[in-house]
Amino acid sequence: MSLGDSFAVARFHVVRAIRTRTIVFLCAVYMLMAGGVAWMFRYLIKELERNAAEVLRVPVTDTPGAMMETLKQREELRSIMGGLLPDETLVEWGLNLPILTIPHFWLALIALPFLAAIIGAEVIAPGIRDRSIRYELVRTGRLELVLGRWTGQGALIAVATALSIIGPLIVGTFFMVQQPFGASLMTLLALTPRLIAWSLPFLGLGVACSQVTSNTNFARILALGGATATFIAYGMFESEWMIDKAPVVIDILQPVLPQTYMVDLWGPGTGWMLPSLILVGFGLVFTLAGYPLFARRNV
Amino acid sequence: MNSAPLDALHDPSTAALRVDGLSKRYGRRSAWALDSLTCHVPRGVICGLVGPNGAGKTTLYSVISGFLPQEAGTVDILGEGPFDPWRLRGRLGVLPQDAALDERLTCREFLLYMGALQGLSGKEAAQAADVALDEVNLTDRARDRIASLSHGMRRRLSAASALLAQPELVLLDEPMAGLDPVQAASLREVLVRQRGRGTLVVSSHNLVELERICDWVILLEKGKLVQQGTVAEVTGRGVHVGWTVGPGLDAAVLASLEAALPGHTLRVEAQGDGALLHQATPPGDDLDASAVVVARVLAAGGVAIRGCQRGRSLEESFLERL
Numbered sequence: 006m007s008l009g010d011s012f013a014v015a016r017f018h019v020v021r022a023i024r025t026r027t028i029v030f031l032c033a034v035y036m037l038m039a040g041g042v043a044w045m046f047r048y049l050i051k052e053l054e055r056n057a058a059e060v061l062r063v064p065v066t067d068t069p070g071a072m073m074e075t076l077k078q079r080e081e082l083r084s085i086m087g088g089l090l091p092d093e094t095l096v097e098w099g100l101n102l103p104i105l106t107i108p109h110f111w112l113a114l115i116a117l118p119f120l121a122a123i124i125g126a127e128v129i130a131p132g133i134r135d136r137s138i139r140y141e142l143v144r145t146g147r148l149e150l151v152l153g154r155w156t157g158q159g160a161l162i163a164v165a166t167a168l169s170i171i172g173p174l175i176v177g178t179f180f181m182v183q184q185p186f187g188a189s190l191m192t193l194l195a196l197t198p199r200l201i202a203w204s205l206p207f208l209g210l211g212v213a214c215s216q217v218t219s220n221t222n223f224a225r226i227l228a229l230g231g232a233t234a235t236f237i238a239y240g241m242f243e244s245e246w247m248i249d250k251a252p253v254v255i256d257i258l259q260p261v262l263p264q265t266y267m268v269d270l271w272g273p274g275t276g277w278m279l280p281s282l283i284l285v286g287f288g289l290v291f292t293l294a295g296y297p298l299f300a301r302r303n304v
Numbered sequence: 305m306n307s308a309p310l311d312a313l314h315d316p317s318t319a320a321l322r323v324d325g326l327s328k329r330y331g332r333r334s335a336w337a338l339d340s341l342t343c344h345v346p347r348g349v350i351c352g353l354v355g356p357n358g359a360g361k362t363t364l365y366s367v368i369s370g371f372l373p374q375e376a377g378t379v380d381i382l383g384e385g386p387f388d389p390w391r392l393r394g395r396l397g398v399l400p401q402d403a404a405l406d407e408r409l410t411c412r413e414f415l416l417y418m419g420a421l422q423g424l425s426g427k428e429a430a431q432a433a434d435v436a437l438d439e440v441n442l443t444d445r446a447r448d449r450i451a452s453l454s455h456g457m458r459r460r461l462s463a464a465s466a467l468l469a470q471p472e473l474v475l476l477d478e479p480m481a482g483l484d485p486v487q488a489a490s491l492r493e494v495l496v497r498q499r500g501r502g503t504l505v506v507s508s509h510n511l512v513e514l515e516r517i518c519d520w521v522i523l524l525e526k527g528k529l530v531q532q533g534t535v536a537e538v539t540g541r542g543v544h545v546g547w548t549v550g551p552g553l554d555a556a557v558l559a560s561l562e563a564a565l566p567g568h569t570l571r572v573e574a575q576g577d578g579a580l581l582h583q584a585t586p587p588g589d590d591l592d593a594s595a596v597v598v599a600r601v602l603a604a605g606g607v608a609i610r611g612c613q614r615g616r617s618l619e620e621s622f623l624e625r626l
Contacts, residue, residue, distance in 0.1 A: 016420075021408070137405065142370065143389065
């Protein structure tokens with residue numbers, strides 16, 4: 006095992022993405038998604054403010070955000086935030102943050118696993134298909150290659166995730182009022198490492214699928230199916246029926262689902278760090294799940 | 305040519321590459337792609353790996369390079385045992401057949417990455433990349449994207465990656481495939497320039513080309529070894545002379561030849577208005593001396609000698625053995 010080789014592979018993966026503009030495409034997808042969500046949430050706020058203005062018999066403002074303090078006291082926004090955030094304490098915490106940061110984080114928690122899984126599925130399989138991987142495998146081990154590609158792709162996702170905050174920042178700063186840029190920036194930056202950690206297990210799942218087949222589309226389907234299965238399994242484990250009927254199964258399987266640690270990523274302070282580390286570990290383990298097959302397969 | 309004594313060339317214990325009882329098949333019900341293959345490549349030679357389609361050449365390369373696991377048998381590369389990317393780092397170069405290059409990279413970027421994976425520092429990798437590009441006459445395309453290269457240029461770039469930083473053993477699988485005669489000649493020159501720097505194993509269907517550059521030949525068929533040895537041994541240069549003669553090679557002349565050369569094998573083929581006389585000497589006999597006898601007898605019998613050739617061509621030898 007050579008960490009140096011993995012680093013060389015990862016570095017080249019990043020350099021190639023920059024050189025070939027792949028990173029630009031990836032960042033654009035992330036930014037558009039984040040910007041789109043922020044834009045939709047802006048409309049939601051606008052509607053809520055219109056309703057509130059009608060009830061309070063005050064003039065309606067064209068640019069949303071002016072009545073945020075009023076909205077925070079009203080049930081509509083609280084119920085929306087209650088739907089996004091897992092518990093009441095976090096709703097209070099969330100209401101004190103710049104308003105666009107919460108839907109940004111919420112959507113990222115839902116969407117990033119699928120994006121990361123698809124991206125991961127493209128990491129190894131195409132190289133097996135066109136045999137280009139042979140040039141590398143003459144010079145380094147298969148494990149080093151897999152770990153290097155996972156690390157490199159993880160770094161690209163980190164960059165795209167970090168840059169995706171530009172979307173809500175632009176919407177908040179230029180298309181809303183009373184959304185202080187500095188506070189929004191700091192909050193979004195504070196949430197970014199959590200999202201990166203959250204992506205890594207699903208990236209690993211994709212990389213694992215990418216090792217077991219040379220068909221990239223099949224790898225994508227496997228990866229998407231795998232990511233979906235984790236959400237379904239988590240939903241089942243949370244159901245009363247499962248808790249009642251199969252508590253042992255839950256005890257064994259729930260800890261290995263990334264979703265188990267999702268709730269802990271919310272909130273102030275440093276409570277998110279340990280679950281994030283666990284998620285990074287999951288990323289590594291999931292990546293290596295495909296390795297036993299890749300290590301023996303014809304390339 | 306490799307100047308090592310013949311016995312040393314035939315000694316597998318000092319070989320650059322040795323495979324012993326190697327077997328590989330693609331699926332339990334399929335035929336053996338390699339069937340208990342045992343052969344070796346002496347150090348310092350340019351070795352031609354020859355065989356018809358499906359003989360197992362690419363499979364052999366792939367097993368040696370660690371791309372495919374074998375069912376049975378052993379591989380010993382440079383005395384280090386089977387393929388191991390770290391023990392053989394920078395010592396083994398491979399040009400895989402049909403492996404795509406990343407078209408979005410430039411030639412130099414590709415080689416720099418290969419150099420980095422070979423453990424070269426940035427400066428060393430840059431130097432090695434420049435040397436390799438110069439070697440294959442692609443210096444002027446160094447900063448061009450691979451997508452803009454012709455098929456022949458891509459093959460040359462692949463060859464450059466295999467030759468990067470002068471590895472001790474280089475495996476080239478069909479390096480000249482799909483190249484036009486000019487490009488093939490150019491790549492052949494590249495390979496010839498490697499003589500003395502290391503050991504090259506080259507597979508090709510172009511046996512005329514292989515005969516020109518190779519010292520050692522391995523003939524494969526259906527995954528089995530047909531013959532291995534020096535080009536002279538395989539083509540019978542030490543034991544066979546082909547005489548192209550004019551009319552008059554009748555039974556009497558043939559009887560004189562047989563009387564003058566006891567133990568020799570003589571065979572006549574009609575060819576145009578004359579004939580082709582195959583002369584094979586018994587092992588250990590002096591071919592030059594017996595050739596003089598043949599020439600004298602033919603002259604005495606009034607048979608014109610139009611030409612003679614020691615041994616057969618590699619192509620003829622290849623076809624004869626299959």
